[in-house]
Amino acid sequence: MAGRSSTPLFGARLSAGYSQEKLAAKLGVERSTVGRWERGVQSPQPWQRRALAAALQVSLDELDDLLHRTLRPSSLSLQDKPDGTLLVTGPAVSWQPPEDGESSIAPDLDVIHAAIPRLRRALDSLDLPDDGPTRSLADLRLDIVRASDDRLQSRYVDLARRLPSLIPEIARAGQLGDAIGRRQAASLLTLALRAADGVAFKFGYLDLSARLIDLMRSAAQVAEDPLLQATVAYVRTEAFFATGDLDTAARALDLAADQVPTRGALSATAAAALGALHMRAAVVAGRAGKADAASDHLREARRAAHAVSEGVYRGTAFGPSSLRIHELAVAVELRDPRGVQRAADWAPPPELPAERRSHYYIDLARAQLDLGHRQDAYVCLQAARRAAPEHARTHPQVRQSLSALLRTHSAPSSGLLDLAAWARAR
Template sequence: MAARPLTPLAAAREAAGYTQESLALALKVERTTIGRWERGVQSPQPWQRPGLAHALQVSLEELDDLLRHTVRRSSRTASPVILDAPTIAVDVVGPTPSASDSREREPAAEVDVIHAAIPRLRRALDRLDLPDDGPTRSPAGLYGEIARASDDRLQSRYGSLVRRLPDLITELARVGQLGGSADRRHAAALLTLALRAADGVAFKFGYLDLSARLIDLMRSAAQLAEDPLLLAAVAYVRTETFFASGDLDIAARALELAADRVPDLETASASAAFGALHMRAAVVAGRAGKPDRAADHLREARRASTVVPEGVYRGTAFGPASLRIHELAVAVELRDPVGIERAAAWQPPSSLPAERRSHYFIDLARAQLTLGRHEDAYLCLQAARQAAPEHTRAHPQVRQSLSALLRTHSAPSSGLVDLAAWARAS
């Protein structure tokens, strides 16, 4: 039997690590009282709110928002939701298998879980230099947790990811303070990857200020780790900041400098870092309307992809398939019909991470719109949704494409209307 979707208040309670019973005990109320608050049929009294906010690790203003959204959700009938527990842990630098369970969660409930967990993530970052006491595993013991976080990001399991990240980041901060110099460097490397996973959630769900902060913290952690390949991964991610601000020339310069600093291209990890930076720079050049520069960067990335198997290196996917996805993105940015046709003749294999496959179909939908193929664009968006529903629903280009399709159809199909409603497009 499917579980009922979590209300925002219930999601915040779970994110803080409480059951209804343990929260009731902490606040000295009945468990049924907690249940009524979470169903939105009763609100905490004014004198109860400070204690509730403290337990949930949110401010009073954030608690008011949680309560308001909980009441709003209780006023409409909620659809069933399946909350799947992730079971796959993969090598951080190895190939990532596709998710074995493709059942789609009820999206609105999952979005509420993600937004409810963001305050806890912010507080974990606030206390990086003053982490709470608690269990502290060795860096080697935490490696599997980082692999799981990386896999959750790449497989678009953002709700599961953001629930665990605050405690994981706090534990890594403790390791960095308690261990010797080697352990501190190792913990800093793992912290960089944990922050990378957190940025995957923050950026996609519109927390641009939090994303910028996470990228700065990533750079600091990578410097402490004394790992030049992690610094290359940070430069790759930092491009998001420049995309948001429109500073494409600065983005190109940062990526080119980072590629020049990648050491020892004889190793697969170094070649992957070098290639990833160049394929990212190709997209920047395409967006800036510089086809020659884009072609130069793609040529460098293609050279690297011939010696690197498809996989995830320092949190970034690279290999022949990832390059094909970026070739399409460049063609779309340049509005190049020949490049679009060539890139669209390929389909991403099911072994690619769900987020990567979804991104390909989102870009392909934009390409089909450019070519006037509206039905094909719609089918691409459906394919993106099937591959990674959380990623697709949060992606602004999906809403833009759907809005364009709605404007061009005087009588849109029920499937298009349903997809637009699901993605909150108008």
């Protein structure tokens, strides 16, 4: 099946059961007008919004949210494999924050923390989800595309609002389906749980993150998709990072790499899964101070990156640009100034996911601090904030780098003070 692009407004129209033609007729506009709204190149006029919200069965506030997120369109797409499993793929996209200040998209901590008990409850009853409306798997796939993109673009507030109700709906859909439907729902559930983990881990709910990863592993097994299982192994590493158990992290990644199907010519998705595992294993080895092992893993990751285009495979960004970002991470872990310099001579392209670009600048700021380049470190932290404000503001290394800059500046600039206050650094 060919990939289908989507935007939030597009998904809402499908969920409400309208074609573009039928919705246009109901609202008394041209079909092309609806198309422009869905592509984010034009917004409905104020006097059109009440009728549009009624047609889509959403409130005016929810419609405003849909329209806001549609202005940042996703180029992710979905592909159904012949065996019924799901592939989320396509080039990653980015968006620039509005010029009137990033405070409008900084994390609304109250929204996120208020959503955590609802998310826990959804997981408690995952095998016994509450009764409620259950859309088709085709409609739910569109929400998973949106959730995957929100995670990659570090839009955690949006995820926190939607996931506590989306996860039980996917669970209901799995209970209603046949064997193929259950596998498809399990694929969707794995990716939804990964999106939830993106919120839990970033905001310090490490117990919840560990639980989500265990549930991801179970769902991926039900999906019977070895490449999705490789994705779970990639995500699972963060739990070992948090505890400092690098030896177990290395073993888990090596085992997952051995289980990626490699008979015959590798598909792009299989190559990306294998490359991503080696990419992360290189960072683990670098953090453990094992330069030779890190070099070996980077070599395997390069081999895979040469076989694929930069894109998002099973929810993980991989390709030549993603590899370069991880090469920097390894150089920073190993305190390798030549490797840092090679990485610093490059900049991540804007089409990469916002979170990944932000990671690059956060790591580069650490390296610049180690080299004594304080102004360069400050510039990198500003770039990380511009790339993904919600990600940068929650990242502990941002606060650590800013704290170091404050300690070493006898007269910090107003810009540095503002950035430190924004990130809650001391």
